[in-house]
Amino acid sequence: MSLHSLFMDLAHSPLGHAMQTSKWDFAIVEMVHLLALAVLGGSVLIVDLRLLGVILKGESARDIGRDLYRLLLGSLLVMVVSGVALLSEEAGKCYYSPAFRCKMALLAAAILFYFTLHRRALIHTGSGKPSLWARFAAVVSLLLWLGVGVAGRAIGLL
Amino acid sequence: MPLLQHLCQLLYDSSFGTMIRESNNAFPIIESIHVLSITLLIGTIAVLDLRMLGLVLRPIPVTRVARSVLPLTWSGFTVSFVSGFLLFWAEAAKNYSNPAFRAKLILLGLAGLNPLIFHTTIYRRVHQWESLHISPWRARAAAIASLSLWSGVIIAGRAIAYF
Numbered sequence: 001m002s003l004h005s006l007f008m009d010l011a012h013s014p015l016g017h018a019m020q021t022s023k024w025d026f027a028i029v030e031m032v033h034l035l036a037l038a039v040l041g042g043s044v045l046i047v048d049l050r051l052l053g054v055i056l057k058g059e060s061a062r063d064i065g066r067d068l069y070r071l072l073l074g075s076l077l078v079m080v081v082s083g084v085a086l087l088s089e090e091a092g093k094c095y096y097s098p099a100f101r102c103k104m105a106l107l108a109a110a111i112l113f114y115f116t117l118h119r120r121a122l123i124h125t126g127s128g129k130p131s132l133w134a135r136f137a138a139v140v141s142l143l144l145w146l147g148v149g150v151a152g153r154a155i156g157l158l
Numbered sequence: 159m160p161l162l163q164h165l166c167q168l169l170y171d172s173s174f175g176t177m178i179r180e181s182n183n184a185f186p187i188i189e190s191i192h193v194l195s196i197t198l199l200i201g202t203i204a205v206l207d208l209r210m211l212g213l214v215l216r217p218i219p220v221t222r223v224a225r226s227v228l229p230l231t232w233s234g235f236t237v238s239f240v241s242g243f244l245l246f247w248a249e250a251a252k253n254y255s256n257p258a259f260r261a262k263l264i265l266l267g268l269a270g271l272n273p274l275i276f277h278t279t280i281y282r283r284v285h286q287w288e289s290l291h292i293s294p295w296r297a298r299a300a301a302i303a304s305l306s307l308w309s310g311v312i313i314a315g316r317a318i319a320y321f
Contacts, residue, residue: 027320031313034193038312041194042201045230055226059218067214068205149197153190 007091016088029085036078037149043068043075044145051121051138053130061130065122076111099158103151110144113137163254170251178248185248192241196315198234200308202227207301212292219288220297258317265314269307276300 010016018025049055050064087094094100121130121137130138159167169175178184208214209223246253253259280296287294293301 023320027317031316034312034316035309037193038197038200038308039204040201041197042203042205045198045201046205046227049226049230055230056218056222058222063217064215067216071205071208071214146194149194150190153186153193157186 004095007087007095010084010088011091013088015085016091019085019089026086026089029082033079033082033086036075036082040072040075040079041145041149043071044141047072047122048138048142051118051125051130051141052135057129058127060127061122061125061134062127065119072114094155097155097158099151099154103148103155106144106147106151110141110148113141113144163251166250166254169247170249172247175247175250178244185245188241188244192238192245195234195237195241196312199231199238200234200312202231202234203304203308206231207304210293210297210301216291220293221284221288253318256318256321258314258321262311262314262318265307265310269304269311272300272303272307 011020019029046055047061047065047068050057050059050061056064118137118141121134124131125134170179178188205214206220206223206227209216209218210220215223276297280294280300287297292298
């Protein structure tokens, strides 16, 4: 089954139908998506600013990272589930949208980066000062997540 | 016409307000900045609230978390206030009668009142409880109020477009 037919199936599913016909279904899911965004943004920011050595310098980057990973994963899960529902409203259009494709690519890169190099940077930094490499990882992470947000906003505009 | 409505109409009719409203890109760009700065504002508040509830960062004293996130919170507040005011400028006459907009302003007022009460009461003795993994019940109540009110602000803010 091709990706395109998967998108079309989503658009024609009962979920897609509900999202297309009810104004408030879409609005409520959008609100949930935004609420989770605030939590995700807050936790990414705090972890990365610690990794940059800007805040909470006396605390272990590894501990902060481990602690806020749960928050990050929880909010990411809510965003993905609500995001699929939002997608179902106009999956056919999103499939061809450059902003949507860009967002998915950035999201995949951000998640992959978070669980590999970024995690390693947090563990290496521990309670000490971040190396240049760890700072670089923090900047890359911030840019990737910011890119996901900006591309996401652009879906509705392009 | 009530005074407030009159003021809203003046803003709406002003050349600057009209410029934002009629530009192809100004409104969505300001809106995107508004959403991103809200993430900064509310995301950092949420982390502090969750710390007081004992859900994250337990080993770090509440005061240290507060000191670290507050500059971020205030930067987020400043940017979202300015960008929000620009959005209002462009749509003031419509916003005036929008129930979601009114609800958002009330919720914002309450969300601002909450830390005021918190800081003049239980937070005065924060040095007695800053290291507790779970803060005293009055601090937890303030944290829950804060999480609910700020969520309400986001929900009402999004709903403005639907009325």
